[in-house]
Amino acid sequence: MNSVQMDKLYKILDSKDYQNRYVVFFGANKITELAIRHLEGKGIKTDAIIDNDKNKSKTTKYGVLIDTPDNILGKYREDAIIFIASRYVKEMTKQLEDMGYEQGEHIFATIYQTSTLSLDELEDNVSLVKKGYKVYRGLMKNMDNRKLFICPYKGIGDIYFIGAFFNEYCKKQGIRDYIFAVVGNVCKRVADMFEINNITVLSQEDMDVLVKYIGFIGVNKTNAKILNHNAMHFNILSPFEVARRIDWGEMFINGILAFESKVAAATPLKKEVKLPDIIDKGKTAIIAPYANTVGNIEMFVWEKITERLKEKGYTVITNSIGNSEPAIKGSYDMSFSLEEAVSIVEMAGIFIGLRSGLCDIISSAKADKIILYPDKASEFFSIKKMGLSEDMKEYCIQGLNEDEIVEIIVKDIV
Amino acid sequence: MNNTLIFTLRENLDNLIQENVLNDKFIVLFGMNTPGDEVINYLARKGFSVNAVIDNNVLNKGKKLAGVSVYLPGDVLADTRTDAIILICSRYFSEMKKQLEEMGYDASQIIKVLEMSSGVNYSLEKQVLEDKVNVIRQAYGLHYKLKKKYGENIKIFVSPVKANGDVYIIASLMKNYIRENPGEKIILAVVGGVCKRIAGMFGLNNVITVTQEEMELLVKLSGFMGYENSGIKIVQPYYMYTGIFRKMEGYKGITFRDMFAYGYFPKLLNKKPDIHINRKTVSQIETEAKVLGIVKGKTIIFAPYANSLPQIEWKIWENIAEGLANKGYKLFTNSASDSEMAIPGTERIFFTIEDAVSILDYAGGFVAMRNGLCEVVSSSKCRQVIIYPDKAGRFGKMKDIYGIRAMGLNENAIELEDSDNIIDEVLEVF
Structure with missing residues (x-):
């Protein structure tokens, strides 16, 4: 899920009142997972997940029971608030309506909306394009020969990856004068780590209308380049992800930046920090169990990993950023800035993370780095294949039980 | 490549000839692409030889475009040649021009023979x-x-x-x-x-x-x-x-x-292509085939024209036709319009797209430059020879990317790449 979709999801979730409501998500998937975590961070518990796939029935995900719509909602509950976390909004809404639930009262769409193309919708989009034109003009001023580079999403991994190859790309193309547009200050900080010049920070809203405008007017009719392969390709590239013939890194390096031969990733600037008291130098594992794009691993697995590492004499620290991403039981919590991440991991000696943007950030650290991929599909984002690190150890843990996962990790460390 | 563009290109080349720009020059074409092949073939008909094709893709070095060898720019233009005229028909004209100017060539030596980038204007009003x-x-x-x-x-x-x-x-x-x-x-x-x-x-x-x-x-x-x-x-x-x-x-x-x-x-994705199409049986097509003059099993139909991939030297077609005529085959050139002239030694033929497969089944042989007709007739049981330009795409050869066999459309197709032996290779098939 990209940052635009996540913002939209959280905005919808935050706009609802949950007092005395029975909270249900329709669809056991990544959207639901992020939503549950987001609500949890605000002290709101999710009661159930419904899914038409009977194979998922009676299992739990993210600590919440999954069952069929009939089993959970068959007996009409006036207090139900049901979020649809799937692109089949129309079909699922109808299914719930047939069970007596009402749109706007009980049923709410999340990132996917039902839509028939109305004239109003068309005109709304036209005004977005016009806003985008203003943003574009504002950025370019009267210097239309300047290249405008656009990073449409605010995922730190996305920016890191772009940053690692950006200067080499400019060198190849002979581009000296450019504007580098990102969303939010965190992205700017990541771009700064690669000494990218002329960084302009936009709001997500301005970025969205800018991308919309460029798509509308035609990439070739502007002097802009969108540094992402799926921001405006109408999802036709996602089947490649599924089929795993081309990985994320390959799509970007060959398809967007059009490098013909292998190109080395740049190393980011590193901010040196004093050894924090909590870190036992070379005998500490930083664990990073949270991710926004790939599916999460159940918490008890991380707890087992933590337990085992402690038995072996390691200090374990969770990279934690607050309530929605709490420390794993038995570990210390710690937050550090992106600029400090490499130094911290190098001092700790070990990094174990679920594939997230942080894995890109610490990819240049000299430490034992273990990255877990929850399923085959997530290997699409392989850091090694992106060319960011040669010595990273990457494992796909699909189908493994917790003991097997723990074994994989421990064998690499001890 | 549509006809309008081809006519514009020819007109531009005619102008260069009339203004004596090409006389006694070392003529270089920049870019191994279509319509570069048209430039070479058209100039050849007007008595001018293109001396070299240059291309920045190292994979294309040593190959040929319409019979002319392909080099890296530095191979033929490193010593600034005052007698060189470099023709460009590419959407990357400005980048190519800049590259040549950095090599010491004067703007007057660099000629855009066709406008490929249609009106890019960055300052949008x-x-x-x-x-x-x-x-x-x-x-x-x-x-x-x-x-x-x-x-x-x-x-x-x-x-x-x-x-x-x-x-x-x-x-x-x-x-x-x-x-x-x-x-x-x-x-x-x-x-x-x-x-x-x-x-x-x-x-x-x-x-x-x-x-x-x-x-x-x-x-x-x-x-x-x-x-x-x-x-x-x-x-x-x-x-x-x-x-x-x-x-x-x-x-x-x-x-x-x-x-x-x-x-x-x-x-x-992983399913075999379904190429089961409606077709006529041999007896159903017989009357029409006979009217067209096709001799059953002893006829070869050529399709030498292509719109997307570069074509081969025209002379090769003439030689192939001559060789096959000597072997006793009746020969036709599939021609949809007057701009597609018949290969010397063959007759023009035209049939509907629906009948193409059955006509080829009846005729027995098909020799084509890789073009859109190759897909359409791929299910025909006749002997099919498909010729590909010896050109590399970014990550593979044309034959691997656009190959009828590679795409699973006809595993019996004989696919050949343009080379010095191409004529013999085709003749050996029949």
């Missing part, structure tokens, strides 16, 4: 935006009409490029898709009657034709509102995107057909 907005409103109107006619929930798959081979691939995939999704109401919109008829060969009866202008509107609307909102799906990976697919050509063995399948019909 508000009016351009307003015009585009009006186009979108028109598109909405067209879409509204189509929904009125075919139903509110109709999905419109659009095949925007008027290319026979593309439509053949799309139709074969759609046939499967419809079979597997019987509940969906879909129409396929194509440009031009021939495309509709090709889709019809697969028994698709939900095909509509729209004009090129209407097609542009549907494509614009889909891009603007997205598939989810508009219900319009552009089933052509090379259209409207930022060139990403072209840049990935041949990567990890991905073929042209894979691009369509990946992009739109991912579930069909």
Whole structure:
């Protein structure tokens, strides 16, 4: 899920009142997972997940029971608030309506909306394009020969990856004068780590209308380049992800930046920090169990990993950023800035993370780095294949039980 | 490459000849691409030889374009040659020009023989935006009409490029898709009657034709509102995107057909293409074949013209035809218009697209430059020889990317790459 979709999801979730409501998500998937975590961070518990796939029935995900719509909602509950976390909004809404639930009262769409193309919708989009034109003009001023580079999403991994190859790309193309547009200050900080010049920070809203405008007017009719392969390709590239013939890194390096031969990733600037008291130098594992794009691993697995590492004499620290991403039981919590991440991991000696943007950030650290991929599909984002690190150890843990996962990790460390 | 562009190109070349720009010059063509092949063949007919083709892709070094050797720019132009004239017909004209100027060449030596980048103007005025907005409103109107006619929930798959081979691939995939999704109401919109008829060969009866202008509107609307909102799906990976697919050509063995399948019909990706089309039996086609003068099993039909891939030297066709005539074959050149002249020693022939497979079954032999007809006749049981330019895409050879065999359309096709032995290789087949 990209940052635009996540913002939209959280905005919808935050706009609802949950007092005395029975909270249900329709669809056991990544959207639901992020939503549950987001609500949890605000002290709101999710009661159930419904899914038409009977194979998922009676299992739990993210600590919440999954069952069929009939089993959970068959007996009409006036207090139900049901979020649809799937692109089949129309079909699922109808299914719930047939069970007596009402749109706007009980049923709410999340990132996917039902839509028939109305004239109003068309005109709304036209005004977005016009806003985008203003943003574009504002950025370019009267210097239309300047290249405008656009990073449409605010995922730190996305920016890191772009940053690692950006200067080499400019060198190849002979581009000296450019504007580098990102969303939010965190992205700017990541771009700064690669000494990218002329960084302009936009709001997500301005970025969205800018991308919309460029798509509308035609990439070739502007002097802009969108540094992402799926921001405006109408999802036709996602089947490649599924089929795993081309990985994320390959799509970007060959398809967007059009490098013909292998190109080395740049190393980011590193901010040196004093050894924090909590870190036992070379005998500490930083664990990073949270991710926004790939599916999460159940918490008890991380707890087992933590337990085992402690038995072996390691200090374990969770990279934690607050309530929605709490420390794993038995570990210390710690937050550090992106600029400090490499130094911290190098001092700790070990990094174990679920594939997230942080894995890109610490990819240049000299430490034992273990990255877990929850399923085959997530290997699409392989850091090694992106060319960011040669010595990273990457494992796909699909189908493994917790003991097997723990074994994989421990064998690499001890 | 459409006819208008070819005529403009020829006109520009005629002007250069009339102004004596090419006399006694070392003529270099920059870029191993179409319409570079046309430049070489046309100048040859006017008595001028292109001395070298230069290309920045190291994989193309040593190959030939329409019989002329391909070099890296530094190989032939390193010592600034005052007698050199460099012809360019590429959308990267300005980059190429800059590269040559950095090598010491004067702007007067660098000639754009065809405008390929259609009016890029970065300084957009508000009016351009307003015009585009009006186009979108028109598109909405067209879409509204189509929904009125075919139903509110109709999905419109659009095949925007008027290319026979593309439509053949799309139709074969759609046939499967419809079979597997019987509940969906879909129409396929194509440009031009021939495309509709090709889709019809697969028994698709939900095909509509729209004009090129209407097609542009549907494509614009889909891009603007997205598939989810508009219900319009552009089933052509090379259209409207930022060139990403072209840049990935041949990567990890991905073929042209894979691009369509990946992009739109991912579930069909690993299935053998369904090329079961409506065709006539030998006895049903016999009368027509006889009228055309085809001798059963002893006739070879040539299709030497191609729009997308570079063509080979014209003389090669003449030599192949001569060799096959000596072997006793009756020879025809498939020719759809006066601009497609028959290879000397062959007669012009024309048959409908629906009859193409049966006619070839009856004739027995087919020798073609890789073009859209190769897809259309791929299910014919005749002996098929397909010639590919010896040219590399970014990640593979043309034969691997656009190969009829590689795409799973005909495993018996004999596919050859342009080389010094090409004539003998073709003659050996028959």
